[in-house]
Amino acid sequence: MTEHVRAVQPEPDMVQLLTPEGERVERADYPLDITDEQIGQLYRDLVLVRRIDSEAVALQRQGELGLWASLLGQEAAQVGAGRALRSHDMCFPTYREHGVAWCRQVDPLTLLGLFRGTSVGGFDPYTHNFNMYTVIIGAQTLHAAGYAMGVVRDGAVGTGDPDRDTAVLAFFGDGASSQGDVNESFVWAAAENLPIVYVCQNNQWAISAPVATQSRVPLYQRSAGFGFPGLRIDGNDVLASLAVTRRALDDARSGQGPTLIEAFTYRMGPHTSSDDPTRYRLGSDVETWKLRDPIARVRAYLSRSAGFDAEFFAAIDEESEQLAVHVRAGCRALPDPSPESLFDHVFVELPEDLRRQRAEFADFVASVAS
Amino acid sequence: MTEHVRAVQPEPDMVQLLTPEGERVERADYPLDITDEQIGQLYRDLVLVRRIDSEAVALQRQGELGLWASLLGQEAAQVGAGRALRSHDMCFPTYREHGVAWCRQVDPLTLLGLFRGTSVGGFDPYTHNFNMYTVIIGAQTLHAAGYAMGVVRDGAVGTGDPDRDTAVLAFFGDGASSQGDVNESFVWAAAENLPIVYVCQNNQWAISAPVATQSRVPLYQRSAGFGFPGLRIDGNDVLASLAVTRRALDDARSGQGPTLIEAFTYRMGPHTSSDDPTRYRLGSDVETWKLRDPIARVRAYLSRSAGFDAEFFAAIDEESEQLAVHVRAGCRALPDPSPESLFDHVFVELPEDLRRQRAEFADFVASVAS
Amino acid sequence: MTGLSAVPDGLTTMAKALNAGLRRTLEEDPKVVIMGEDVGKLGGVFRITDGLQKDFGEARVFDTPLAEAGIIGTAVGLAIRGYRPVCEIQFDGFVFPGFDQIVNQVGRMHNRSAGAVKLPITIRIPYGGGIGAIEHHSESPEAYFTHSPGLKVVTCATPSDAYWMIRQAVADDDPVIFFEPKRRYWSKGEVAAQPGPLYRARTVRPGRDLTVLAYGPMVGVALEVAEVAADEGRDLEVIDLRSLAPLDTDAVIESVRRTGHLVIVHEAQRTNGLGAEIAARVQEAAFYSLEAPLLRVTGYDTPYPPSRLEEEWLPNVDRILDAVDRSLAY
Amino acid sequence: MTGLSAVPDGLTTMAKALNAGLRRTLEEDPKVVIMGEDVGKLGGVFRITDGLQKDFGEARVFDTPLAEAGIIGTAVGLAIRGYRPVCEIQFDGFVFPGFDQIVNQVGRMHNRSAGAVKLPITIRIPYGGGIGAIEHHSESPEAYFTHSPGLKVVTCATPSDAYWMIRQAVADDDPVIFFEPKRRYWSKGEVAAQPGPLYRARTVRPGRDLTVLAYGPMVGVALEVAEVAADEGRDLEVIDLRSLAPLDTDAVIESVRRTGHLVIVHEAQRTNGLGAEIAARVQEAAFYSLEAPLLRVTGYDTPYPPSRLEEEWLPNVDRILDAVDRSLAY
Numbered sequence A, B: 001m002t003e004h005v006r007a008v009q010p011e012p013d014m015v016q017l018l019t020p021e022g023e024r025v026e027r028a029d030y031p032l033d034i035t036d037e038q039i040g041q042l043y044r045d046l047v048l049v050r051r052i053d054s055e056a057v058a059l060q061r062q063g064e065l066g067l068w069a070s071l072l073g074q075e076a077a078q079v080g081a082g083r084a085l086r087s088h089d090m091c092f093p094t095y096r097e098h099g100v101a102w103c104r105q106v107d108p109l110t111l112l113g114l115f116r117g118t119s120v121g122g123f124d125p126y127t128h129n130f131n132m133y134t135v136i137i138g139a140q141t142l143h144a145a146g147y148a149m150g151v152v153r154d155g156a157v158g159t160g161d162p163d164r165d166t167a168v169l170a171f172f173g174d175g176a177s178s179q180g181d182v183n184e185s186f187v188w189a190a191a192e193n194l195p196i197v198y199v200c201q202n203n204q205w206a207i208s209a210p211v212a213t214q215s216r217v218p219l220y221q222r223s224a225g226f227g228f229p230g231l232r233i234d235g236n237d238v239l240a241s242l243a244v245t246r247r248a249l250d251d252a253r254s255g256q257g258p259t260l261i262e263a264f265t266y267r268m269g270p271h272t273s274s275d276d277p278t279r280y281r282l283g284s285d286v287e288t289w290k291l292r293d294p295i296a297r298v299r300a301y302l303s304r305s306a307g308f309d310a311e312f313f314a315a316i317d318e319e320s321e322q323l324a325v326h327v328r329a330g331c332r333a334l335p336d337p338s339p340e341s342l343f344d345h346v347f348v349e350l351p352e353d354l355r356r357q358r359a360e361f362a363d364f365v366a367s368v369a370s
Numbered sequence C, D: 001m002t003g004l005s006a007v008p009d010g011l012t013t014m015a016k017a018l019n020a021g022l023r024r025t026l027e028e029d030p031k032v033v034i035m036g037e038d039v040g041k042l043g044g045v046f047r048i049t050d051g052l053q054k055d056f057g058e059a060r061v062f063d064t065p066l067a068e069a070g071i072i073g074t075a076v077g078l079a080i081r082g083y084r085p086v087c088e089i090q091f092d093g094f095v096f097p098g099f100d101q102i103v104n105q106v107g108r109m110h111n112r113s114a115g116a117v118k119l120p121i122t123i124r125i126p127y128g129g130g131i132g133a134i135e136h137h138s139e140s141p142e143a144y145f146t147h148s149p150g151l152k153v154v155t156c157a158t159p160s161d162a163y164w165m166i167r168q169a170v171a172d173d174d175p176v177i178f179f180e181p182k183r184r185y186w187s188k189g190e191v192a193a194q195p196g197p198l199y200r201a202r203t204v205r206p207g208r209d210l211t212v213l214a215y216g217p218m219v220g221v222a223l224e225v226a227e228v229a230a231d232e233g234r235d236l237e238v239i240d241l242r243s244l245a246p247l248d249t250d251a252v253i254e255s256v257r258r259t260g261h262l263v264i265v266h267e268a269q270r271t272n273g274l275g276a277e278i279a280a281r282v283q284e285a286a287f288y289s290l291e292a293p294l295l296r297v298t299g300y301d302t303p304y305p306p307s308r309l310e311e312e313w314l315p316n317v318d319r320i321l322d323a324v325d326r327s328l329a330y
């Protein structure tokens, strides 16, 4: 069925600002005003985010989580985009943006609740300007567009006031690009010139389906036909992710409309802890992508070109250990929801018939207990 | 809300093979091998199709139809595309393709049944390789893609055998371009390189919404981002419609995959007989488009450049009168469905519980009658 | 409260009452926005939003691209940003492309955010048959929504309810699916000076012998039935359900305890229609009072028929009377 | 019939039985195609299609792009072209983006074409809870489909039914929604040598005192309840509904006429769940036989809870026994 279909390949003009070997690349179109200290902070983010992930993987194996969707390999795409946000920008993730959540100061334990089954989302999106995870593929891209419509109506675009002008960042995956909702979101974003930036993390796989199942052309090309620009970045390059997302968010805030960023990356682990990727992909692909590791290149740069010493790295490793303890202990201590909470927040105020159902439930629980 | 939004304008490279003044234009990329006699036949189609439409409009006014969706102004887009089909190609219309139905030899009375309320679709799509009308905007484009998947699986693409190779033609409107279904159809068509041609009749309006509500760039550009070509034709030029659709269908049949054709045209009448376009658009626009009438230019060509005489035109007018009689009388004579037919064809074989419901219904009808 | 338009005076059509109610919500709360296909200049295909864009501007009353998932999904985002969107779905049958967003997102966001996010979204749906339309224009999809957690579902039967209920629905901080009986749009009535409670059924005709429960387009028909039955010496009670979710069965249970007989009427297909739920609840709550089985008069379990057959398909006076007879003869 | 794989022998899991049944349909009819997300190399997230792409090729067993409307919509087109598509929806909660195509297209095409077009489409949906999953992975959406005209809806409770019913569903010329109780995928049983009729309920345990009606994942639980009740000297009859649409109420009505008591069990939310329809029909057909109201034990009218609470939310032995007690004590 696939003989006519061209494989999706990295584009020659994929934006890369830090090579896998740790060399900085300057690009006039994406100047990045950043100090080595700041790059050191990004390194810290990457390491800590990977640690949260690997702890969660372990917790899942130990039966503490029902499921986990690992971000392994995608740290740079997420941290770069996450750090490009201003605090009053709004962000709509999928279920894999643990690295963005980190940048938004969401406690990792909050995320674990969803995967442990102690909550169904469970955080207040306003505290962090970071929406709840969305499991239904693509649905959040429409919420992001609607939120951006609200931003426009609030007059919070193009005023030139950096504390006022607001952008929206919406994530989705390569698989999600096929969903009607995502394409409808593009329609809205273009037709209403919304202050929205889409980051498509093309990690090459939608569970077992390679990206060629969804598209025979690079995904960043999708947006042009809707009327807004798209471009591809090296998704394993945190500097490219930061610089390009920052510029796209600036464009959005200043009223220049939407941008699609395709972060070309790789899902190094299984789709989720329930998945067995050996059934559908070659280990050698994973090996190739290991050479493009998002963390190793930053470390190489910092130690080779920026003169960061062992102490710096040791301090971060120490912080990582502490974070791991927090995650492990905190996860096990996550409280089980109380049975009565079944009826909480179904509505703002529980209607009469549900109140009766809750009473019936309480009676039953009491009768069994007695 | 719309200050940033560019209006959708005709592209400079819109394909036109016959000017509004009736001058033929040669284009090397779309050579059209056609005799004047054949153009005469297209003229006949255009006239008769318009006549069916105007009779239906009148019948609706007289209360014989509940509703009518007029194709006025879109005859050329439809007849050109319809005549480009081979009989074994399959076609998926919206609810406005009366001109294509004509080319597929569907009796106009069959269409009237849907609008009179004597049927809910009502024809056998296999007889004419023309699917039933689809009211849910965009849904038919996925059916078309699926049908094309069947064609591929039947080995009826790219064999070089003209009696075997099969293409699928799918229609939709400018408004429909926003629906998830249409964009998902594009995903499938591209990813599976399907033998499908999309004709988007951009008649500038989706009821009261101008096309700028849907898109700020020309609609033909949509497909490139999915991985297949798109182009714009003068939708009021039957020769452009014929030549371009023919070539796109040839490409599809020979395994070269999908094409999107945007037929740039204008809905000269109301959306349907229930609509009042004076509430939302200027009469002057309609006047401008009158100068681009799809029939006048063919008549001008035939009489001025091809030497067709008054007799030719008179014969067609005569045929048109006869057709009108058929439509008028036939419409009034369309039989009302019998009450028992309510339960027909809900399933291939009526299950027991519906059989009981039918019996209950029959008892009730009998009791009232008695 | 100066500058707020008054409650409509005198005989008013349901369409005008809805328009007046919506206008009032726009006046009262700057966060209310009205969105959908053709709601702007055209004022909606039924003119329910007539004049509102002109008076409140394109930022607050606006045409959307043609896609129902997009309409609902962007309304969710607007609500997260603090807006109070009122979405119009042009006809009943077109709600399904937006169904996922309604069931999986609108109904659950408040719950998923542990109460942090409110979604005060109203989704208006003209529904029901009897207007001679083509397919997908005469559906009664209410039961799909009453089965879905986190959604409130209401429908009006009179201009007065139309006016007050749309105001109350828009003011509610929970999502409300608002079904408008399109064939009653041009029916006229007085608008009451004060509203009743939104989520309560109402007895529209007291009676002793049998209870008829109806809602939306069928309330008028039920009242006709009661008139005819009265001529035959039968005193029917008619209840207008109004709130389909939460389902207010108190009034009907109290009624059935008195009459011992219940006939439930709706246009939607019978199987798993709302009538099923009402029957299931009433037989449980009023078991010993029942003198006959609860009967349902509904659309049949077929696709909505071509309009030339819709009068046969829809519940009508004769079919309801037949059920009344069967119940009383039981 | 050489070359056709045999009926599975010995103890078989439901997952393997479904796989064997699908394999057989592929062998028997070259027009059968299997399509969905991850059904190819991976064999589906539950491995129901394991090995089928390898043996039947990519033209017949194939991964689709990630979009449910697209999956159902293209299946419609394939069916029009003469194919017999079997679509997999990966989890219950993901059917909603395809809902419009199912309700407005799949259920009506045969009717709209006046019988000219047949749509022999089977839509397989792993459904129900109890597996500790995250949100949208434990839903029971069957009532949305039983309310929709033109659709058949079935569900299996045993490996034997799984094997035979999937074969029968695929062979049916009408569209069938095939619900697979995912938490029973790894339960084992023998596969019968011959099938029973597809659209019939089956009494899985005869009894005299009270009837328990269940389907899919709840049949096993209902049987457990009957065991426990037997210890207490109560003889329960258990019926496996199997066919949800058409709804085969003959067996249950006959049963209730004998026992006078009925408890209906399903996981789906109660309001407008299938239990409502069953109650409505049974009270009508067996009015004089009822010794107590028909009771329902179901999920509550809330979103499916986080998995740490699912055991509280789902019907279980205790809750069903409680309803049995209440019914018998009435």
Ligand SMILES: Cc1ncc(C[n+]2csc(CCOP(=O)(O)OP(=O)(O)O)c2C)c(N)n1
Pocket (backbone or CB within 6 Å): A096, A135, A136, A137, A172, A173, A174, A175, A176, A177, A203, A205, A206, A207, A267, A271, D037, D066, D068, D090, D094, D097
């Ligand atoms: C509507 C819907 N359909 C199917 C699924 C099942 N599912 C979960 S993740 C996934 C693949 C998503 O791939 P992609 O968008 O590339 O994101 P990634 O998982 O690679 O980050 C699928 C099919 C779902 N969650 N929602």
Ligand SMILES: Cc1ncc(C[n+]2csc(CCOP(=O)(O)OP(=O)(O)O)c2C)c(N)n1
Pocket (backbone or CB within 6 Å): B096, B135, B136, B137, B172, B173, B174, B175, B176, B177, B203, B205, B206, B207, B267, B271, C037, C066, C068, C090, C094, C097
């Ligand atoms: C899903 C759905 N939503 C809304 C409608 C109502 N509706 C019917 S036609 C129409 C406009 C369609 O515009 P376009 O696609 O440009 O086609 P045209 O009518 O101009 O031929 C709308 C909104 C519908 N039929 N289906």
Ligand SMILES: [Mg+2]
Pocket (backbone or CB within 6 Å): A173, A174, A175, A201, A202, A203, A204, A205, A206, A207
């Ligand atoms: Mg992916």
Ligand SMILES: [Mg+2]
Pocket (backbone or CB within 6 Å): B173, B174, B175, B201, B202, B203, B204, B205, B206, B207
């Ligand atoms: Mg149009």
